[in-house]
Amino acid sequence: MSTVLNLWPYVGQVLLLAVLITVLPGRFVKDASLRIGVIAALLALCLFLPLSGLTISQWSRSVLGDLSIFTLLVLLNILAQRLFGRNFISPDTRKKLLFGVVMVGVVFYPLALGVSSFDPYQLGYSPVFMTVLLCLASIIAWLRAQRELAVILLMPLLAYELHMLESVNLWDYLLDPVLLVYAAVQCLATFHFHAFRKSGSAV
Numbered sequence: 001m002s003t004v005l006n007l008w009p010y011v012g013q014v015l016l017l018a019v020l021i022t023v024l025p026g027r028f029v030k031d032a033s034l035r036i037g038v039i040a041a042l043l044a045l046c047l048f049l050p051l052s053g054l055t056i057s058q059w060s061r062s063v064l065g066d067l068s069i070f071t072l073l074v075l076l077n078i079l080a081q082r083l084f085g086r087n088f089i090s091p092d093t094r095k096k097l098l099f100g101v102v103m104v105g106v107v108f109y110p111l112a113l114g115v116s117s118f119d120p121y122q123l124g125y126s127p128v129f130m131t132v133l134l135c136l137a138s139i140i141a142w143l144r145a146q147r148e149l150a151v152i153l154l155m156p157l158l159a160y161e162l163h164m165l166e167s168v169n170l171w172d173y174l175l176d177p178v179l180l181v182y183a184a185v186q187c188l189a190t191f192h193f194h195a196f197r198k199s200g201s202a203v
Helices: 001-008 011-029 032-048 057-065 068-086 090-113 118-126 128-145 147-160 178-203
Strands: none
Touching: 011 032, 011 057, 011 068, 032 057, 068 090, 068 147, 068 178, 090 118, 090 147, 090 178, 118 128, 128 147
């Protein structure tokens, strides 16, 4: 169990590299099985080929830090979609999750960076209040028949209790800059798409 937990922080980097790598073979390799093989080979290079003493995955972790549990779920969904044409997170749940990330992130990061005297990051060290909020949000989602979202909201709490990341702060299991940037881009793209459709139908 301890070995698994020691390796777990690198899972995020592996998934991130895999998602980035899928872009290249997807353009030049049309055969699905061959594309998976090419991606696996490129990913192996990133994991094991040393570059100035560190592998690419280790360099990535040193720059980005550990990725949150929500980020891991989003990356897994992207990989499943690109490699197998399947979503294990429904589009509606994904949209709600990313929208929630943006709403929380645009408030959290400025405050955590010192915009005001209140630092919400400190709440993550003894996360009783945050745990109650997440459980309440999960219950509300469940009662509104959004059971997939309800389960996803509890996953960071489970990972936190298992100490799956090196951080002892619950916020690090919920948010990271990579997720916020991705969520913001996706939300903006969705907004512009709906605005374009509305303007097109008006014409």
